[in-house]
Amino acid sequence: MSEYRTNILIGSAVVLMSKTIAVWGSPRSGKTTFSVKLANAIYNRYKTNVVVLFTDITTPTMPVLFPSAKRDTLFSVGKVLTKTDITVDETIKNLVLIKKKANFGVLGYLCGENKFTYPRFDDVKARELFDVLKTLANFVIIDCMSNLDDSVLSTVAVGEADEVIRLASPDLSCLSWYLSQLPLVAGAERHIQGINVPDADICAPVSDVRSHLGEVSFTLPFSREVKQQFYEGKLFDVVSDKKYNTVIGAIADKVVV
Ligand SMILES: Nc1ncnc2c1ncn2[C@@H]1O[C@H](COP(=O)(O)OP(=O)(O)O)[C@@H](O)[C@H]1O
Numbered sequence: 001m002s003e004y005r006t007n008i009l010i011g012s013a014v015v016l017m018s019k020t021i022a023v024w025g026s027p028r029s030g031k032t033t034f035s036v037k038l039a040n041a042i043y044n045r046y047k048t049n050v051v052v053l054f055t056d057i058t059t060p061t062m063p064v065l066f067p068s069a070k071r072d073t074l075f076s077v078g079k080v081l082t083k084t085d086i087t088v089d090e091t092i093k094n095l096v097l098i099k100k101k102a103n104f105g106v107l108g109y110l111c112g113e114n115k116f117t118y119p120r121f122d123d124v125k126a127r128e129l130f131d132v133l134k135t136l137a138n139f140v141i142i143d144c145m146s147n148l149d150d151s152v153l154s155t156v157a158v159g160e161a162d163e164v165i166r167l168a169s170p171d172l173s174c175l176s177w178y179l180s181q182l183p184l185v186a187g188a189e190r191h192i193q194g195i196n197v198p199d200a201d202i203c204a205p206v207s208d209v210r211s212h213l214g215e216v217s218f219t220l221p222f223s224r225e226v227k228q229q230f231y232e233g234k235l236f237d238v239v240s241d242k243k244y245n246t247v248i249g250a251i252a253d254k255v256v257v
């Protein structure tokens with residue numbers, strides 16, 4: 001932990017600007033998987049420090065990412081948000097560090113937690129957390145909930161992040177969700193729209209999705225290896241799938257510059 005703290009603070013002192021990237025989209029479009037893989041790509045390609053914040057309070061993400069971790073090695077972002085003032089020290093204490101990756105930290109909710117576990121907080125507090133995370137890492141990736149009503153963190157991130165990457169899966173329920181929900185979101189025209197294929201058996205033509213969603217910046221293919229990693233709790237490992245890596249690498253390059 002202390003090694004991480006030192007490195008990360010040195011890192012933030014060297015680089016002047018840090019960037020927040022919100023990942024949002026339809027339910028099960030692959031937002032969480034994408035957030036981890038984008039963080040991996042930025043970390044590996046740019047040798048920089050990253051933090052990923054998982055905002056899901058309905059299906060807490062920590063037990064999904066770290067299924068075999070001992071409870072006392074995981075911490076909750078909920079605890080950080082209960083503080084009157086969010087300090088760098090308190091945030092660092094609750095960062096979960098990724099093994100063998102110096103300067104790569106994640107924050108999220110723990111198994112069993114729900115919206116009643118911690119006191120409610122407002123958008124000011126959410127901004128306070130983002131500001132602290134920006135002092136810790138050059139890239140802060142925020143895995144947002146599809147339903148913004150469920151999450152202040154997601155609402156603020158989608159509204160105010162430097163970049164918003166919006167994921168859609170090529171299926172009819174995703175299209176229906178977008179046609180219903182997108183009109184409710186301000187600033188949607190600045191989002192980077194991408195298609196992600198989270199299942200091998202998805203069969204709606206990508207062209208149909210394109211025609212409804214407008215300009216699509218990338219199509220991230222289905223990868224059996226990524227799926228396997230997800231189910232084994234190994235999403236932070238590297239992927240050897242070339243097609244997948246080429247696309248995620250290009251997205252990393254686009255958001256980093
Ligand atoms: N490009 C992909 N290739 C293979 N599986 C994927 C891909 N994107 C997502 N998945 C899988 O789809 C499922 C849903 O992904 P998840 O990231 O949990 O979605 P969300 O966070 O939007 O609910 C998971 O099993 C995940 O590993």
Ligand SMILES: [Mg+2]
Nearest residue numbers: 031032033056
């Ligand atoms: Mg998710």
